Amino acid sequence: MNKHNKPKFRIGDTVVVTIYGTVGKITEIKTIDGEFFYEVNDSEGLFKEKTLELLDTYEGYIFEQEQIDIEYKFLFGDLVIVRGYENDLFKIVGFRTEIWRYKEDAWEEVIYELMRVSDGEWLEANEEELTLIADVEQAEAFIRKYGLVFPGKNEEQPLLLQNSGEDKMVWIDQLLDYYNDNKLLYQLFSDEKYLKKMEYILEQLRQQSVQIVKEKE
Known part of the structure; x- marks a missing residue:
């Protein structure tokens, strides 16, 4: 049983998750077997009261979280050409973000995974190497209309x-x-x-x- 009938924290309180040193807001309170558990920042996990402390009273180390906003220039299914492969047409099948941090420098790089339309060959390239030909909504129509006349490695139209x-x-x-x-x-x-x-x-x-x-x- 919990030692008190009321939760120590309220929804909206700014707290520190002491086991991680991260800061967040209480978004939901649940009772399980008479014990209070807290949801922080709408996360799926729940925290016990003893793992939380109000930010105003916390004296320990706070881990500074970095929020990174990545804008993706290309999306799944987009048709592109790649620098160095100008005679081939590729489709975006995946992408990932590589985050680089050094003492005096920092940057993010988006790497796109591609499939060549003509034979399914796989290739990776960054944004600077790609040129959009048709977005995903126009891709199939583009292939139907221009696929037979699109330049290929060993084909003469x-x-x-x-x-x-x-x-x-x-x-x-x-x-x-x-x-x-x-x-x-x-x-x-x-x-x-x-x-x-x-x-x-x-x-x-x-x-x-x-x-x-x-x-x-």
Whole structure:
């Protein structure tokens, strides 16, 4: 049985957890087998009265806790390219924060764990090495739309789809879509092969336009 009928501390009291030297506020009080137990800072654990002391009366050592706010630039499922691997597309599958503390210096570094979309190969990189291509909400749509024309290690994409007899206006729409695909890839990677494809597609569009004009004459 507890020696007194009322708890020594009240909700909202600022106390020191003497076994750790940490400071917190009482957020809940529970009674178990007639003994009072205290929840501090909404933590899952409970402390006995003898392990707590009001901050105002505590004379021991207080461990200074450091609060670190980490802002993550990339999230699970985001699609990125990595410095040095510009011809590959990676997906964020995990990340961790490394905290470095020295006597006269301190910093935090976020390390991202990546999976290459083409073959599942695993890679690690920091934020400075990554460029966002599509966030998680747009990732699957991006892969469906650009996956077949995204540059890979050992693949050469066909320069242009062949006209299979569709209506010429539909064919022109397809040419424009393919032009926009290559324009995006050129903007991402500055690879001349995409610029050459764009030039070739424009020539195809000019030929189609001339043909349509002749047919109308």
